[in-house]
Amino acid sequence: MTKINQNYTELQGSYLFSEIAKRRTKFMQENPDAQIISLGIGDVTLGLPQAVVDAMHSAVDELAQPGSFRGYGPEQGYDFLINAIIEGDYKSRGIDLNTNEVFVSDGSKCDVGNIQEIFSQDAIVAVQDPVYPVYVDTNVMAGRSGKFNKETNQYENMVYLPSSSENQFKPSLPSRRADLIYLCYPNNPTGMTLTKEELKHWVDYARANNSIILYDSAYEAFIREDDVPHSIYEIEGAKEVAIEFRSFSKTAGFTGVRCAYTVVPRELKALDENGNTIIVNDLWNRRHTTKFNGVSYVTQRGAAAIYSPEGRAQIAETVDYYMTNAAIIRDGLQSIGLEVFGGVNAPYIWLKTPQGLDSWSFFDKLLSEAHIVGTPGVGFGQSGQGYFRLTAFGSRENTEKAVERIRKLSL
DSSP: OOOOOGGGGGSOSSOHHHHHHHHHHHHHHHOTTOOOEEOSSOOOOSOOOHHHHHHHHHHHHHHTSTTTOOOSOOTTOOHHHHHHHIIIIIGGGTOOOOGGGEEEESOHHHHHHHGGGGSOTTOOEEEEESOOHHHHHHHHHHTOSOOEETTTTEETTSEEEEOOGGGTTOOOOOSSOOSEEEEESSOTTTOOOOOHHHHHHHHHHHHHHTOEEEEEOTTGGGOOSTTSOSSGGGSTTGGGTEEEEEESHHHHTTTTTOOEEEEOOTTOEEEOTTSOEEEHHHHHHHHHHHHOOOOOHHHHHHHHHTTSHHHHHHHHHHHHHHHHHHHHHHHHHHHTTOOEEEOSSSSEEEEEOSTTOOHHHHHHHHHHHHOEEOEEGGGGOGGGTTEEEEESOSOHHHHHHHHHHHHHSOO
């Protein structure tokens, strides 16, 4: 009989958001009249910006005619989108990139999960705790994690960087050297950020230790405060040690359309088993072109429209809408005495569960008594126990209703 990849047996339970969906479905089957408000999975609710819709319609019309039809495109992305990304997201912040350093993809979740494939199986991986589960699970699948310790609720070979209210959810540098360091800012799930000076400490650490930072910047567009960097490449020397991931999912409603990009600078280098220097960009390009046929032309035309004057204005309205929701949730929870984090530079609100409830107990209480779905903090790691995540991506009406329902709970 065919044998499986044994590393998959080290995965713990089901994927977090699958477990949430299962519990929600069970509750709805038992309570068919309940009007559930979902503030759990970070899916958006507003429609696509009109500039994006118009561009996609035009692209469909192009594909309908033999003279303008396009088949396979470049796996790395069309130049018109890559140039728009460089001009709009980087040159505007004084960052120079070449077109061969940007790789368009069908989602940051895919990229942050796949990037580990190009590194050694014995690479030491450091993750924030709490952490976006994909960072951990994909390294478990690859065999880097070691055995799962049920007492600590952690993998033996992973380096965990605890984040709590005591350190404002800003972890300390690794206590031992790490080859790969996953950082996410603005952070999912806590909604917290780093200042430029704080991020510089991580870049300096990576340069001193020949480490590589995998920097997930999917929520960059929600930053409001001036001293919060929008790109890790705003920090001197970061191109030598960092890969950056960006997404159009939350800012432009592309959660179902699927489009993102990853920046791999040519300055970033690593070693092969013989000690030879390898340009990481070449490896990612090889992996990308081998396993991916590129994002559709229609989707990329829609993404490029985000950078038009009309697109920028519409995106700004969308972001403002969700951040107003975040303020409504944050202020509403604080008004009843809950300890709340995030919601200032990110669309996530991270709250300390009341009454000594653990994360899943509070999930069940919120679902059964207020008919609200959120995300248990412990699902993001052991340091998330006793915390809970709510998202600002609901409609304004449902956001306001949810806050009122929580206010009426006995907490």
